[in-house]
Amino acid sequence: MADQHAQSGEDKRPTEIPVIRWEEPPEGPVLVLLDQTRLPAEEVELVCTDAPMLVEAIRSLAVRGAPLLGIAGAYGVALAAVRGFDVDDAADALAAARPTAVNLAVGVRRAQAAHRAELARSGDTDKAAEAALAAARKLHRDDAEASARMAERGMALLDELLPGGGHRVLTHCNTGSLVSGGEGTAFAVALAAHRVGRLRRLWVDETRPLLQGARLTAYEAARSGMAYTLLTDNAAGSLFAAGEVDAVLIGADRIAADGAVANKVGSYPLAVLARYHHVPFIVVAPVTTVDPDTPDGASIEVEQRAGFEVTEVTAPQVPVTGPGGGIPVAPLGTQAYNPAFDVTPPELVTAIVTEEGVVSPVTAEALAEVCARSREVTIG
Numbered sequence: 078m079a080d081q082h083a084q085s086g087e088d089k090r091p092t093e094i095p096v097i098r099w100e101e102p103p104e105g106p107v108l109v110l111l112d113q114t115r116l117p118a119e120e121v122e123l124v125c126t127d128a129p130m131l132v133e134a135i136r137s138l139a140v141r142g143a144p145l146l147g148i149a150g151a152y153g154v155a156l157a158a159v160r161g162f163d164v165d166d167a168a169d170a171l172a173a174a175r176p177t178a179v180n181l182a183v184g185v186r187r188a189q190a191a192h193r194a195e196l197a198r199s200g201d202t203d204k205a206a207e208a209a210l211a212a213a214r215k216l217h218r219d220d221a222e223a224s225a226r227m228a229e230r231g232m233a234l235l236d237e238l239l240p241g242g243g244h245r246v247l248t249h250c251n252t253g254s255l256v257s258g259g260e261g262t263a264f265a266v267a268l269a270a271h272r273v274g275r276l277r278r279l280w281v282d283e284t285r286p287l288l289q290g291a292r293l294t295a296y297e298a299a300r301s302g303m304a305y306t307l308l309t310d311n312a313a314g315s316l317f318a319a320g321e322v323d324a325v326l327i328g329a330d331r332i333a334a335d336g337a338v339a340n341k342v343g344s345y346p347l348a349v350l351a352r353y354h355h356v357p358f359i360v361v362a363p364v365t366t367v368d369p370d371t372p373d374g375a376s377i378e379v380e381q382r383a384g385f386e387v388t389e390v391t392a393p394q395v396p397v398t399g400p401g402g403g404i405p406v407a408p409l410g411t412q413a414y415n416p417a418f419d420v421t422p423p424e425l426v427t428a429i430v431t432e433e434g435v436v437s438p439v440t441a442e443a444l445a446e447v448c449a450r451s452r453e454v455t456i457g
């Protein structure tokens with residue numbers, strides 16, 4: 078296999094700008110986001126002053142990735158509270174911004190519950206706003222801690238399944254620092270293996286149509302100094318056939334009570350390929366991604382996105398002509414099928430790595446037991 082990969086550099090944070098931060102300038106509190114739609118070309122900040130701005134940032138994927146959506150949603154409730162907007166209306170709008178990643182609703186409802194409890198206790202709206210902000214900050218910290226623990230558990234699992242090191246890992250979409258309060262989920266495992274010299278290569282699916290792999294994972298991999306190679310999604314099969322993949326590492330947006338996994342579209346075909354080629358298919362996700370109220374994969378709402386994301390591409394330096402603001406790559410008027418996610422049944426998942434433990438084989442009972450180790454596992 079040709080050995081083209083990025084030049085190894087030092088292990089730097091993926092961006093010089095924090096992915097998300099709360100600021101309190103004189104003109105009033107704001108939530109500052111790294112606009113992920115502008116990466117990798119530009120590190121541009123988005124300053125949200127109210128919940129509607131944040132809802133649009135979530136819908137456009139300026140801020141994205143299940144754990145980070147939960148953190149952003151919680152800060153969004155705090156932003157509404159401190160700026161005197163209706164907190165319940167803001168919470169409902171934020172929770173509904175994207176339906177599949179359960180973490181969004183988890184984060185929103187936790188901050189909303191904290192606000193409601195303090196308001197009931199003290200009747201003081203300022204204290205209630207501070208309670209919502211404290212809940213958001215705690216979720217932010219907890220996710221960073223969970224990311225580190227998932228990385229440790231995931232690396233230990235790779236070493237157990239693949240003795241001898243030199244792991245060649247394939248990943249899909251983006252699951253690094255750009256989706257997390259820490260270093261991410263699945264990508265954090267690859268990064269941990271890289272840091273101890275046990276990652277031979279990261280195969281990066283470009284992840285059509287929004288190219289989170291090409292734009293974001295390759296960006297993070299390049300800055301980490303790891304050996305990585307980008308591939309089109311439809312080239313993954315030939316890598317498995319050539320025996321070039323030792324394990325698949327992916328994230329999750331919602332895990333049902335039976336262990337079914339909703340993740341970026343294209344994950345399910347990788348699970349089928351992994352099973353056919355006897356390659357471990359490993360899901361890495363915090364327990365906040367497990368939704369005990371969703372019984373099975375068929376119950377997961379899969380977000381359907383606009384067709385122009387498929388029929389157009391955007392290139393900032395090229396004038397755009399398509400109705401979606403992009404450059405048409407299909408005849409104008411072409412209808413497109415654009416599910417943002419797909420669902421992998423539990424029987425195709427080798428293991429689910431959480432910060433509380435590893436679930437393998439994946440059964441409803443084993444998943445519930447691991448989640449029960451967490452202090453807060455259901456939507457608050």
Ligand SMILES: CSC[C@H]1O[C@H](OP(=O)(O)O)[C@H](O)[C@@H]1O
Pocket residue numbers: 138141142143144249250251252256262263289327328329330340341342417
């Ligand atoms: C582990 S969170 C990352 C998760 O979220 C991505 O979806 P999107 O980019 O649409 O937010 C993708 O499903 C990743 O696996």
